[in-house]
Amino acid sequence: MDTRTLGELLDTLGEPALRLLTAPAGLTTPVTEVLLYDAHAPFPDRAPGALLLAVGVRADAAAALVDEAAAARMAGLVVRGGDGPSSGQGPPSGQGPSSGQGPSSGQGPSSGHVLASEQGPPSPQGLADAADRARERGLALLTVDEDAAWHHVHLLLAGAVGARPSPAGGAALGDLFSLAGAVATAVGGATVIEDPRQRILAHSTIPGQPVDEPRRQGILGRQVPGSPENTEQYRVLFASQGPVRLPALSAEELPRLAVAVRAGGETLGSLWVVDDGTLAPDAEEALAQGASTAALLLLRARAAQELSRHMTGDLLRRLLDGTAEPATAAERLGLAPGTPVRVAAFALKGAAAGAPDGEQAALRLLDLVRLQCEARYGRHACVLVDGVVYALLPGAYGRAGERQRRLAEDIVRRAGQALRVPVRAGLGDVVPEVAEVRGSREDADLVLRVLGPEETVAAMEEVRARAVLLRLSELLGERRELAAGAWRDIMAYDAGHGTDYARTLVCWLDAGCDMARAARLLAVHPNTCRYRLRQARAQLGIDLDDPDERLVLWLQLRTLAGLRSANA
Structure with missing residues (x-):
């Protein structure tokens, strides 16, 4: 079992959900394990370094528990409630009702005393008395939020101490x-x-x-x-x-x-x-x-399973942002060296993501994606980042890729029914190994951005042209020399004179310089199309015989001006 000091534990978890009331032995006190209190099991004679979660015991009724924890040489006791002084920082410990009694890490401490049940917040005086008693006995005393679920508190503390339970408990x-x-x-x-x-x-x-x-x-x-x-x-x-x-x-x-x-x-x-x-x-x-x-x-x-999911999710998060060591990450995720993978991204559509309950819906989407992926792949890495759920899918070539697309479609359908909001999915390119996962994640994000109004699922290979044009528009817009050119003059001339030169040029270029096809796209006579092109040459000095100028003009009108024959 790994050992952490009390100070390291507080620094890792963060305030305000976990607060330190007193630490008579100092913040260098070693914490070896986290136990859940059980009133119906024998209290251990010795549990050096243990941190005891006082499930079901009010802080102002915990005097006997403080005495027994100190006698067993425990490092500290965690009770519910209070806004007392804090020497450490602690993270959000979750929300929900208290989840009950039970020991963890192999043994369940209990006092054998009948203690007051955990009903309502402890009084400030009760907390102060408990802190005084703990200080006298040399025992650290900490508090958690009133709304914290004990099993979630145990999960976070066990993870911070360094417990490594099996993947599925x-x-x-x-x-x-x-x-x-x-x-x-x-x-x-x-x-x-x-x-x-x-x-x-x-x-x-x-x-x-x-x-x-x-x-x-x-x-x-x-x-x-x-x-x-x-x-x-x-x-x-x-x-x-x-x-x-x-x-x-x-x-x-x-x-x-x-x-x-x-x-x-x-x-x-x-x-x-x-x-x-x-x-x-x-x-x-x-x-x-x-x-x-x-x-x-x-x-x-359950705590072991949730901790394992949290750890694999955090590992995937670091893989996606490029801060994880690929070989170690692949081993911890159970992937053999050289296993091809791809990233699938799932997100709520449009206004649903920004709705008041959008964050809760995104968490439910994470649960649903994880459940479906685990049903097909067993232990699996999924994570929620900035409202998008990412899943790492292994072995994505050939028929495996087709099955993954069907999986994404199934998840989108199920999520839409369960959440009652539309969900979309994008599949990134297949990459040959975990070290290149970040690129597949960027692909999946791009796919989500270019999906049409009626599209719900697509892979990068299906929308690559749209994705490339989107990237080009961003690149051209960022660089002054790339955003300059005749296209600005054409747009300004149309705005000032009521002409349709830009639209005509886009349709003609989209049609491969075929005058008849361009005229059909514009719904005008071919002679009208020819006249507009001659006028554009004469008025704006455009050389449409130069293939390079045609290419640059077409790219700028399509990407920067956002014109295309489809919306002509």
Whole structure:
């Protein structure tokens, strides 16, 4: 485990969401891990250097917790609320309700004392008393925002300390199978652990315990079969504060004993036990204890997954702006050397991006893009930068490129339905390795800029001509010598004399100097077109016989004046 000092932790995270109230041992105190407090688990005798998040405990009722944390040689305690003095800087810690109790980093501290629950902000005097107690015991005391979700605070602090959990919380989810087996042994019936969407995360395999056909089908499909009766049972379960006994729904099904898995006020899933009539006398108590442990494991898995996503997103951000070391980045992203990649960019269309809820919609778009990409590629790098969601897509040649375009189309369609706002996507050029990702990102941005009003998805190769003209217009406009020329005289003459020389010249040049085609574009007689060109030569001294002058004139009229035969 990496070690950071308390001062480094504060400098990394930033104020005002994390504030330091007192640090009796100084800011050089080492912090080795971040733990979530659990009132139902034994408090560790020793946890040197740990930072304890006081989930569910009011700061003005934390005196006993301060004493026990100090006795365990912890580095500090984090409580909710307060605008006390700060010696450090701390970042936004997220928003949302408190997400409950549970230990992290392998063990769950708890005091065994019945402490006041976290209801309402602590009083200023309560915070001051807690700070005094911490100062006496040599324990650092910090506070987080009232609105901060504890699991998000844990994610940020664990990341800052240097924890490196598995990409998808695999270790914690693996522990769920062990927990399911332990619960099945204690309760006396086959057990499954589900998430809030009724997906089966883990199940027991104790020999001799009966499993009925609906449970067998659910385990095989990793999903509880849906039915109106099932829906009603879940409603009853999630409305209950403890274990509930539920009747069999069919002749081939056995009754169930179930309990919701919660952390604070948030439902994380549920535990279900097949009840064949031989459950242990204390089955309900054992199941409730199992739910408490499951909450800790699910919180740890989610924090690990969110931290992994945050880290890969930050790595992609640095790749896109050219500040990451390519070889190291490719290895951390799981890409073999020489793997071709391309960048896909997704953005809300037009006014939707600047709407009051545009930022929230962009975050939801990030979640949707990440979900779809992970479904196809597994662990995946996506990041939101300046309102645009970028995804790094591997192996983009041939049919892989076609599949990626279909993926972008699918994401745009799903996002439009889910967000109720139009979304567009641009695919950059394929580059041969991660070191050239920045160029593919610039391509994807260009594609978004040149998409037509009715276009939603395009790859660079489909709109390259438009992209080149856009870049040329920017280049010509930036340089005085490139923006000067006869085109300005033509535009000024038309404005002063009511002529259409510029429009006529663009249509004639767009038509490849074919007079008949130019006349059709202008909807005039060819003789009218010839007359205008002769007048332009005579009045403005343009040499239309010089191919270089024709080329420069056409480029300037198309890019700087914005004229084209399509809008003639």
